[in-house]
Amino acid sequence: MSCVTCEKTMSSNEPGAPSPDAAVAPRAIVAGHGDFAAGLVSAVQQITGRGSQLIPVSVLKLSVEDIENLLRTRMQEANVRVIFTDLQAGSCTMASRRILRGMDDAVLIAGTNLPILLDFVFAEGRTAPEAARHAAERGRAAITVHGAGSGPATGTGA
Amino acid sequence: MTLELYRIDDRLIHGQVVVGWGQPLDIDFIVLVDDTVATSDWEQELYRMGVPPEMDVYFHTAANAIPAIPKYRADSRRGLLLTGDIATMRQLTVGAGVTVVNVGGIHSRADRTQRLRYVFLAPDEEKALRDLAANGVAITAQDVPGARPVSLDDLLAGNEP
Numbered sequence: 001m002s003c004v005t006c007e008k009t010m011s012s013n014e015p016g017a018p019s020p021d022a023a024v025a026p027r028a029i030v031a032g033h034g035d036f037a038a039g040l041v042s043a044v045q046q047i048t049g050r051g052s053q054l055i056p057v058s059v060l061k062l063s064v065e066d067i068e069n070l071l072r073t074r075m076q077e078a079n080v081r082v083i084f085t086d087l088q089a090g091s092c093t094m095a096s097r098r099i100l101r102g103m104d105d106a107v108l109i110a111g112t113n114l115p116i117l118l119d120f121v122f123a124e125g126r127t128a129p130e131a132a133r134h135a136a137e138r139g140r141a142a143i144t145v146h147g148a149g150s151g152p153a154t155g156t157g158a
Numbered sequence: 159m160t161l162e163l164y165r166i167d168d169r170l171i172h173g174q175v176v177v178g179w180g181q182p183l184d185i186d187f188i189v190l191v192d193d194t195v196a197t198s199d200w201e202q203e204l205y206r207m208g209v210p211p212e213m214d215v216y217f218h219t220a221a222n223a224i225p226a227i228p229k230y231r232a233d234s235r236r237g238l239l240l241t242g243d244i245a246t247m248r249q250l251t252v253g254a255g256v257t258v259v260n261v262g263g264i265h266s267r268a269d270r271t272q273r274l275r276y277v278f279l280a281p282d283e284e285k286a287l288r289d290l291a292a293n294g295v296a297i298t299a300q301d302v303p304g305a306r307p308v309s310l311d312d313l314l315a316g317n318e319p
Contacts, residue, residue, distance in 0.1 A: 090172055
């Protein structure tokens with residue numbers, strides 16, 4: 001497939017493609033190690049055109065206190081109640097859990113993958129926390145294993 | 159086995175520790191020495207949830223870590239000891255004979271100057287590291303096992319490998 005074909009596939013001129021108006025106000029923060037957040041949000045934007053629903057946050061060089069302050073500030077600025085993070089043990093997850101302590105209307109999803117975010121940005125009929133919980137289940141189910149040792153379904157035979 | 163690593167890391171238990179060091183060193187338990195965490199059930203639960211179920215975490219203040227460290231060194235499993243700051247580790251070098259220290263992460267703060275990508279130091283922290291070295295403690299900076307250890311001289315000079 002040529003690059004031109006790739007660009008055409010991603011264009012908004014085809015039936016079913018996201019409209020240019022798909023951009024809406026932010027509904028969640030994405031945070032994690034390195035460029036995890038920017039990479040995932042970039043992928044969501046490329047696939048759906050709805051990347052503006054997600055605020056990517058990088059925490060390189062920051063102390064635990066500064067990570068917490070940064071995430072709290074971003075949440076307040078954008079008035080969002082959902083945070084997606086990468087690792088259960090990650091600093092962003094730890095900081096988010098401190099922020100969400102006592103916030104009954106907020107949700108943290110740790111272990112975020114691309115299918116989770118794709119489901120989330122299309123679930124506009126739900127509140128953001130509801131959409132996040134639903135997306136987490138979809139993302140969990142989206143993990144598949146192929147190839148050697150995967151059983152009869154792989155077609156390798158017994 | 160023994161305590162495989164004595165690490166200063168202001169993020170305490172996080173990805174680099176649990177995955178980055180924990181897996182290659184085959185760590186079975188973490189000793190977290192921090193006066194604040196050791197006196198907060200909520201903080202302890204937060205950190206416990208960050209490690210896999212097969213990994214144990216033990217919490218101590220600096221004072222009660224000192225008599226407990228020999229027991230951890232004699233443990234048949236592999237362990238890793240964490241402090242969140244230099245001052246706490248300094249107490250352990252004096253009280254529990256820690257002789258090799260890994261500086262794994264001291265992050266940006268208003269009174270600190272950047273030395274490495276992951277190490278920022280205030281003047282009193284630099285002095286504390288120099289004092290430790292003068293007392294025979296081997297200090298290197300290394301964020302992950304695959305990185306080259308940075309000597310104290312290079313760390314203080316800001317020579318990133």
